[in-house]
Amino acid sequence: MTKIVNLSIAALLLAGGVYLYADDDEHEEHEHKRSAVAKPMTPQEKSTAALYTKECGACHFAYQPEFLPKSSWDKTMKTLDSHFGTDATLDPQDHKTIQNYLASHASRYDRMTGMGGAIAIRISETPNFKHEHREIPKKMVTQADVKSFANCAACHTKAASGSYREREVRIPNYGSWE
């Protein structure tokens, strides 16, 4: 029985049911609901997700595509030759695969309301992100062990699995965020 339970948990995890914004406080966005009964990923989907994590995660945290809408990812993929100051170009096949992956997993919500029509390429410039992090003192973010808001996993201990609950936060050299 334990085995079956373990297996189904594994299946759920593999299904990539990301719990974005599943905060402890009640929250307006409930994207995770649509993946609550997500189908397990096919081998094809698994290899695509692995390619994304390998390629984009080589230099920085592999942000879940659900954090930005398709228009943002399209803009990012069009400008990889000058990606936040570095050349992040990919071979044409991988570029296409990753672009499609981002497009199909992008947020269905417009996360840029209030940005005056600008297309965000940083998750940290979206109003929702700013709201969620408004109380964090700057020094906690700019310290050497974090560097910037781009480094989700420095504080969100389960960020890699797509979980950003407040009780999982451990800020380096400061501890929990209560």
Place this chain on the structure above:
Amino acid sequence: MKYLAFALLFSTSLMAASPEVVQYMNELSKTAKAENSSFSGFDAARGKEIFTSTHTGKQGKPMACTSCHTTNLANAGKNSLTGKVIDPLSPRANPQRLTSTKEVTKWLKRNFMDVYAREGSAQEKGDVLTYIMKN
């Protein structure tokens, strides 16, 4: 000719790169020769100079390969922008290195752009790979 191929195989088997990367370096060597008739083989010392010298990079700021990879290739490095740990470049410290031409060409293109704000020549790429192999 057969002997040359054999000698080449033998000498490269002492170096730490997979057959496909060795093949890639042989192609670089041909291109280097075509571009410069006095070219007489890759050189780790020139590669070291390429790797350790500072240049005005893509961002218009001083940058070197060592800014991220450090001067000891057997050690892990750190992405100077994001802080993400970079596994050692030395194939002796990290057997995954120099095993895939796809990875090698991708990073050479990107990192020459980042540090030199241009792509590397065939000779420069071969020199830097030779330096990495010997470290």
